[in-house]
Amino acid sequence: MKFRWKIFLLCIIIYIITLSITGILVTENSYNNLLNKEIDRCLKEQNNVYKNSILYLMVNQKQMDNNIDMVNYGHRIVEMFEDEDSYIEIFKENGTVLVPSEKIINVDRKEEIKTSMKGKRNYIMRRNNGHHYIFINQVFEMNNKKFVLSYIKDLTEIDKQKTKQYGYFLEVGIIGLIFIAAITSRISKMMIKPIENLTDVTYNIAKGNYKDRVKVKNIDEIGILAERFNKMADEIENKITQLENESKKKQRFIDNLAHELRTPLTSIIGYAELLMKIKYDEETFHKGLNYMYFEGKRMLKLANTLMKMIITREDPLNIYSQNIKPILKEILEVMEIKASEKNIKLKLSTEDIKFNVDKDMIKVVFINLIDNSIKASEGDSEIIVGSGKNFDGNYLFVKDYGKGMSEEEISKVIEPFYRVDKSRARKDGGVGLGLALCNEVIKRHNAKLEIESKLNRGTTIKLVF
The missing domain is CATH 1.10.287 (Helix Hairpins)
Structure with missing residues (x-):
């Protein structure tokens, strides 16, 4: 499954879970609050019915000298206080129904009636045949006999409101789901687009398009x-x-x-x-x-x-710190005879600066460099050998005013067998390995070879440490 669809499904699942939990908590909380208020109202209604019933009983006792027919009394109470969603039942002490002739709701009520006979008002919630009822029971006495007045209230309407609220949440949730799905799809596409671009680029690079x-x-x-x-x-x-x-x-x-x-x-x-x-x-x-x-x-x-x-x-090289000036003097003395053949002057331009070098190997490097400069220079010229400092560090150099090289030749001149002037090299017996050898020696000194050259203006080769 693509990552985009994973994000989409994750958002949808989170939305559904969140909405479901919110809907359940809100609906159940509203239902419980409404049910508790309805129970309080039913208890108050039962209390009014009970007080009025007792008052009616007392009035009738005086008028009839305590010769009250409890069945007739009970029917009159039912007529006065019963309505379409509330009912009244009167039970004898033994738990049988006195009024009406049979139970309105066929459930076992012995335990609650027994509890009421002890003088405690009680109520109980029951579901029967798809209806939700509250039964409130309270005892009263007449002619030294105990009776229980039971007030029954149908609370099914509250359950219907609960069902309606769940239905409302479902409708709102479906509409919200469609809305969230549209937004999430768009956002996930926007979020994944850079990743898709990255995937395409990696594919192109894998195919060899390294510039993508x-x-x-x-x-x-x-x-x-x-x-x-x-x-x-x-x-x-x-x-x-x-x-x-x-x-x-x-x-x-x-x-x-x-x-x-x-x-x-x-x-x-x-x-x-x-x-x-x-x-x-x-x-x-x-x-x-x-x-x-x-x-x-x-x-x-x-x-x-x-x-x-x-x-x-x-x-391994024998590298240690030593003064470079005496070493360069020795090299110039060695190369002076060859330079004099073309009447070329070798000049030394250095101070007493110490370099970490292998004396023998650095001599090999400078002999090669000076030999190349002599070959590239015309007669009556000069070659300068010396040292200096710049922002990169200390450096040694060989500078001539000979033929010079082009930019393309500078990049290839340290390759083995490469010769700027092939005819000259063959005549002199060279094979084009001098600078390649020098470069290897310089690398072993943790230094680098820099070449500055212009055609017909000369060449400067630096060994930067």
Whole structure:
């Protein structure tokens, strides 16, 4: 069953239960109040009938010298006080009916008559043949004999009013039920609409439409749920995008690795086949063997670099706080000879700032970065190496004024085998793993690599700690 119908049925059930309890309590309370008032009125009426009957009896006793015929007396009392819904009976001491000749209502009344003979007025409520009666009994004496005057009142009309009131509640309840059903159906539909929207969005996301979102209009619990669902969907979309990007990177890595391996292997196999087929020629053999040696060394360098990346990920680093200035000086001294080949000046711009680094691994990083800057720079240029501070924290940097990179290249340059200038990289023997290796080392230092570059204006690479 749908949640909307559950809400609808719940509201209807609550309405029916509430109306039923209210109707019963109100009707029964009204009935009991009315019945109690009617009993009080009947007791007063019986008291008047009793007093007038005794007075009439006393008057007749004086006139007839106590020779009163109780049967005639009783009939006169009945004629005077009986009406359409009230009756009078007179009982003898032994409990038999004196007037009228037989009981008006055929019920056993021995116990109440016996109680009345003791001088106590009493009343009792009875139902008989669909009617509701009150019997009020009180004793009187005449000629040393006891008689009981019984006043009977039909209270059936009160029961009919009770039934009418229940019928009225039923009619009102049915009308209210129709009204409540219409309103509840509309309200439940409005309440469930955001949930239905949420359900549709989850279905669309499950089918792959990760950009679909719930429209948040409410500020209640459902609105909060929708808002948090949207945040969750954003995170899922981001994770899916990251996974797709990682998958693309891995595929590019595999493709580039295959290319890097296939190219030298093809050359080596090609020259080997050539040397096997042709007659010995010293110059040709020397050239072929030299090329095979060069390509084999490049494959070995590729294997060593890949192994170094694996080791970098797995081996623990010896990281501790140390002054960075002497380390950078050592690196510049190492790279100065290569920079001088293009008449490039290496400048140091740093203070005595301490960084938590592995000295050997940070040297590997800076040698790679400076080597890339030298390759990207024209002659008679300069490269600045140093440190600084910003709102993110302390950082190290390498800045050149060379060719620079486009925005698209910046996002891919740290991927394995990616080369901005492929022809230059092959000529220099590079395989495009330098920055990828640097990035792995920097991650192990809990730092991040930031690249700022513009075409023909140079590149700045920061290591932000």
